[in-house]
Amino acid sequence: MVTIKDIAKAxxxxxxxVSRALNNSSLIKNETKRxxxxxxxxxxxxxxxxxxxxxxxxxxxxxLFFSSxxxxxxxxxxxxxxxxxxxxxxxxxxxxxxxxxxxxxxELNLQRYDGVLVMSQSDEDQHFIDYLREKKCPFVVVNxxxxxxxxxxxxxxxxAGVTEAIDYGISLGHRKIAYIGGKENFRSTNERKKGVLxxxxxxxxxxxxxxxxTGDYTLESGLHNMNQLLSLPELPTLVFCGxxxxxxxxxxxxxxxxxxxxxxxxxxxxxxxxxxxYLNPPLTTVHKPLKQMCEQATFLLLSLIGGESVDQKxxxxxxxxxxxxxxxxVMENKNKRI
Amino acid sequence: MVTIKDIAKAxxxxxxxVSRALNNSSLIKNETKRxxxxxxxxxxxxxxxxxxxxxxxxxxxxxLFFSSxxxxxxxxxxxxxxxxxxxxxxxxxxxxxxxxxxxxxxELNLQRYDGVLVMSQSDEDQHFIDYLREKKCPFVVVNxxxxxxxxxxxxxxxxAGVTEAIDYGISLGHRKIAYIGGKENFRSTNERKKGVLxxxxxxxxxxxxxxxxTGDYTLESGLHNMNQLLSLPELPTLVFCGxxxxxxxxxxxxxxxxxxxxxxxxxxxxxxxxxxxYLNPPLTTVHKPLKQMCEQATFLLLSLIGGESVDQKxxxxxxxxxxxxxxxxVMENKNKRI
DNA sequence: GTGAAAGCGCTAACAG
DNA sequence: CTGTTAGCGCTTTCAC
Numbered sequence: 001m002v003t004i005k006d007i008a009k010a011x012x013x014x015x016x017x018v019s020r021a022l023n024n025s026s027l028i029k030n031e032t033k034r035x036x037x038x039x040x041x042x043x044x045x046x047x048x049x050x051x052x053x054x055x056x057x058x059x060x061x062x063x064l065f066f067s068s069x070x071x072x073x074x075x076x077x078x079x080x081x082x083x084x085x086x087x088x089x090x091x092x093x094x095x096x097x098x099x100x101x102x103x104x105x106x107e108l109n110l111q112r113y114d115g116v117l118v119m120s121q122s123d124e125d126q127h128f129i130d131y132l133r134e135k136k137c138p139f140v141v142v143n144x145x146x147x148x149x150x151x152x153x154x155x156x157x158x159x160a161g162v163t164e165a166i167d168y169g170i171s172l173g174h175r176k177i178a179y180i181g182g183k184e185n186f187r188s189t190n191e192r193k194k195g196v197l198x199x200x201x202x203x204x205x206x207x208x209x210x211x212x213x214t215g216d217y218t219l220e221s222g223l224h225n226m227n228q229l230l231s232l233p234e235l236p237t238l239v240f241c242g243x244x245x246x247x248x249x250x251x252x253x254x255x256x257x258x259x260x261x262x263x264x265x266x267x268x269x270x271x272x273x274x275x276x277x278y279l280n281p282p283l284t285t286v287h288k289p290l291k292q293m294c295e296q297a298t299f300l301l302l303s304l305i306g307g308e309s310v311d312q313k314x315x316x317x318x319x320x321x322x323x324x325x326x327x328x329x330v331m332e333n334k335n336k337r338i
Numbered sequence: 339m340v341t342i343k344d345i346a347k348a349x350x351x352x353x354x355x356v357s358r359a360l361n362n363s364s365l366i367k368n369e370t371k372r373x374x375x376x377x378x379x380x381x382x383x384x385x386x387x388x389x390x391x392x393x394x395x396x397x398x399x400x401x402l403f404f405s406s407x408x409x410x411x412x413x414x415x416x417x418x419x420x421x422x423x424x425x426x427x428x429x430x431x432x433x434x435x436x437x438x439x440x441x442x443x444x445e446l447n448l449q450r451y452d453g454v455l456v457m458s459q460s461d462e463d464q465h466f467i468d469y470l471r472e473k474k475c476p477f478v479v480v481n482x483x484x485x486x487x488x489x490x491x492x493x494x495x496x497x498a499g500v501t502e503a504i505d506y507g508i509s510l511g512h513r514k515i516a517y518i519g520g521k522e523n524f525r526s527t528n529e530r531k532k533g534v535l536x537x538x539x540x541x542x543x544x545x546x547x548x549x550x551x552t553g554d555y556t557l558e559s560g561l562h563n564m565n566q567l568l569s570l571p572e573l574p575t576l577v578f579c580g581x582x583x584x585x586x587x588x589x590x591x592x593x594x595x596x597x598x599x600x601x602x603x604x605x606x607x608x609x610x611x612x613x614x615x616y617l618n619p620p621l622t623t624v625h626k627p628l629k630q631m632c633e634q635a636t637f638l639l640l641s642l643i644g645g646e647s648v649d650q651k652x653x654x655x656x657x658x659x660x661x662x663x664x665x666x667x668v669m670e671n672k673n674k675r676i
Numbered sequence: 677g678t679g680a681a682a683g684c685g686c687t688a689a690c691a692g
Numbered sequence: 693c694t695g696t697t698a699g700c701g702c703t704t705t706c707a708c
Contacts (some may be wrong), residue, residue: 001449003685014695019687027693046447050391051685054700059388060450061399061432066417078416079404082435091445094399094434097420107429109384111339112398219616248616255618275613278557278586280593341701352679357703367677389701392684 002043010039022047049092060092062301063113067100067125076274077290081119081142084294088302100125110137115305117297120144121217122183138304142297143290145191152304154297154315158270161286161319162195162240165268168284168321169238170203173330174266178211178236180225180246192242192270211236215246222249230257237266237330244269244276247283247326262328272322282324289317340381348377360385387430398430400639401451405438405463414612415628419457419480422632426640438463448475453643455635458482459555460521476642480635481628483529490642492635492653496608499624499657500533500578503606506622506659507576508541511668512604516549516574518563518584530580530608549574553584560587568595575604575668582607582614585621585664600666610660620662627655 004022008015013032021028021036022045028036049060064085066078078097085095096113105128110116115138118129122144129151132139140152169177179196193212200207210232215221222241229236230253241247247269254261261267261281269276269285276283296315303310342360346353351370359366359374366374387398402423404416416435423433434451443466448454453476456467460482467489470477478490507515517534531550538545548570553559560579567574568591579585585607592599599605599619607614607623614621634653641648 001685005685015685016687016696017694019685020694023687029693032693046449048392048685049447049450050388050397051700052687053388054386054392054685054702055687057700061434063432064435078420079437082416083437083440086436086440091447094401094432094450095436096399096432097402097435098424098433099417099421102421102424109387109429111384112387112432219612223616245613248613252616252618252620274557275583275586278561278590280590280618282590339701343701353701354680354703355678357701358678361703365677370677386701389684390703392686392701393703395684 001048002045003048004045007036007039007043007045010043011036059112059114061094061096061113062089062298063110063116064095064097064119065100065103065116065125065128066097066119067121067128077271080291081294084291085117085298087291088295088298100128103128105131110135113137115139115301117142117294117301119294120146138301140297140301140304142293149313152297152300152310152313154293154300154317156288156290156293156319157316158191158288158319159195159198161288161321162192162270163199164319164321165270165284165286166196166199166240167202168323169240169266169268169327170199170205172266172327174238174327175205175330176208176211176234176236176238177205178208178213178229178239179242180213180215180222180229180239180250181242182215182217184214192240196240215242217243217245219245219249219252222246222251223253224249226250226253227257230254230259235265238268238327239265240268240270242270244271244273244283244285247276247285248279251279251283251326262326266327266330268327277322277324279326281326284324284326285322287320287322289319293317339386340383341386342383345374345378345381345383348381349374397450397452399432399434399451400427400636401448401454402433402435402457403438403441403454403463403466404435404457405459405466415609418629419632422629423455423636425629426633426636438466441466443469448473451475453477453639455480455632455639457632458484476639478635478639478642480631487651490635490638490648490651492631492638492655494626494628494631494657495654496529496626496657497533497536499626499659500530500608501537502657502659503608503622503624504534504537504578505540506661507578507604507606507665508537508543510604510665512576512665513543513668514546514549514572514574514576515543516546516551516567516577517580518551518553518560518567518577518588519580520553520555522552530578534578553580555581555583557583557587557590560584560589561591562587564588564591565595568592568597573603576606576665577603578606578608580608582609582611582621582623585614585623586617589617589621589664600664604665604668606665615660615662617664619664622662622664623660625658625660627657631655 004015004018008018021033053059118141120141120143142154145155146153181193213225215225247267269283272285272287342353342356345356359371456479458479458481480492483493484491519531551563553563585605607621610623610625
């Protein structure tokens with residue numbers, strides 16, 4: 001292992017000078033700097049982050065904690081998150097990935113991280129967030145809306161995205177609109193539900209309680225809840241699903257029942273994971289800019305770590321409606337076309 | 339931050355004793371040990387891994403490098419890998435996740451890791467593996483078969499899994515069997531292709547070159563290659579797809595053509611990602627025990643890091659055929675039932 | 677069994 | 693601009 005002392009010897013300077021040169025200190029003459037950097041490259045020098053960390057009180061490690069890592073369907077969920085984060089991270093940082101579900105708080109050594117990103121999918125990880133706060137570990141919560149104004153939070157504008165989607169459905173003639181959401185009282189659930197309701201209200205459409213179902217964002221939940229809807233005396237013509245997984249499950253239920261999307265029932269999802277454009281039919285869905293969210297969150301976290309004053313703790317990014325083939329135009333007063 | 343010196347003071351011993359006690363050294367009296375550990379817990383002491391690492395020449399960090407992280411469809415691909423690895427890792431280690439595609443070799447500081455796991459999906463990452471070897475960084479390659487007997491490698495028995503799947507198809511009466519694989523000359527491609535061929539040979543079935551197509555394991559490749567097959571004068575009755583993504587793309591192509599699975603064409607996939615059991619129809623596929631593979635790979639890597647002599651550098655785990663609804667029974671000499 | 681002292685590789689006063 | 697010195701928190705000889 002080659003150290004700054006080796007370089008110092010080779011360059012005929014002190015190791016301090018080498019340290020400064022390598023850290024691009026303005027105190028060092030440009031020429032010395034260049035020479036030292038050259039030698040460093042020649043010797044294949046790489047800094048020892050344990051040593052750097054020890055003196056700098058830094059860890060050069062960011063923690064990414066996922067809640068229910070296994071559930072998030074989106075093939076790209078983790079991949080997008082990770083690549084978004086790396087986009088914002090310089091080479092000095094490594095990214096440690098862990099699941100909140102399996103981590104034992106008492107065994108968790110937060111000191112290992114300079115800061116933590118929480119990829120939150122449900123209120124179930126609230127205890128984890130509370131713990132981070134208690135331990136005064138810098139962190140940012142991504143994905144799930146957090147009410148508390150003090151908690152740095154990067155989210156998508158779910159409500160607006162859903163409203164846009166429902167507006168689109170209504171513009172195509174849909175009047176009987178159902179919703180399969182997440183668990184009651186979860187913020188993202190409420191956000192998305194709010195989006196549906198506001199759209200309905202705006203259009204002056206009645207709200208049928210039987211059309212508002214509670215799931216848990218899993219494939220199974222989509223299947224199950226769709227069956228529930230299918231058992232109703234009057235079917236909805238459009239079902240908005242809280243996420244793509246739910247939509248995939250719902251699609252399956254509809255096909256098992258011998259019905260068709262969008263002929264019998266139209267479907268809209270949320271997330272826009274890569275597979276859904278290859279479904280039959282390709283799913284119309286709300287695209288969530290997850291990668292950008294993670295990138296923003298990382299920038300935010302880095303500022304927090306750097307002790308910079310952060311003016312904007314809440315960041316909200318816009319979604320995009322991806323129109324594909326799972327929503328059909330409906331004739332006024334008819335919803336039985338097959 | 340509470341250090342061993344703080345504990346030493348509180349316990350009325352030297353910091354050396356504390357260090358030994360905390361590391362469970364046999365040199366320390368049990369009573370002293372207990373007392374010290376108690377105080378440590380009370381003071382909420384957590385070790386500083388930078389300091390530990392500096393003196394121990396350890397990093398307490400394992401690197402996980404993915405090739406084509408974005409392509410791997412399987413929603414659970416990353417998640418399974420990560421949780422499998424954590425299964426084998428003790429609390430001392432963090433897991434750093436990165437994509438091979440985006441990493442710049444010249445900027446990569448391998449010294450940061452005690453060892454590296456390569457989640458390899460194609461020959462494209464060979465240069466990365468070569469680099470690891472050149473740098474003498476302990477590593478294990480997971481998922482892709484590596485010929486070189488010196489390279490530690492954990493894989494699934496793809497060939498056997500595919501053979502089992504094709505045997506199953508043949509037992510159901512299929513005679514015209516096609517294959518959409520990965521790029522030519524990729525080891526996993528060849529493995530799986532070999533599986534198909536051996537099964538065909540065993541059954542004394544002719545091999546139709548037009549039925550053996552080359553893709554790249556993406557959704558798009560499945561769609562594209564299936565279209566190719568669909569344009570043939572004579573259709574296969576069963577298409578084996580090199581992975582689930584390919585199968586999803588193929589399914590889409592078949593539906594666009596107005597045909598049906600399994601009525602017109604039967605489909606088999608590979609991987610068994612969570613979504614495929616919710617497809618229409620649910621996909622029969624070969625389950626790859628990715629999580630276990632990663633766990634095994636991590637154990638192997640840990641031994642390598644520990645400098646233990648490793649007797650078994652090549653580990654191969656068995657796959658399981660998941661029979662669902664995408665393969666139908668075919669009548670002898672008929673393949674036009676719809 | 678326990679303690680004193682040295683040192684891992686690096687940065688940061690402080691001097692010059 | 694550059695060098696000397698001290699010290700980050702921890703483990704490890706070497707004494708006792």
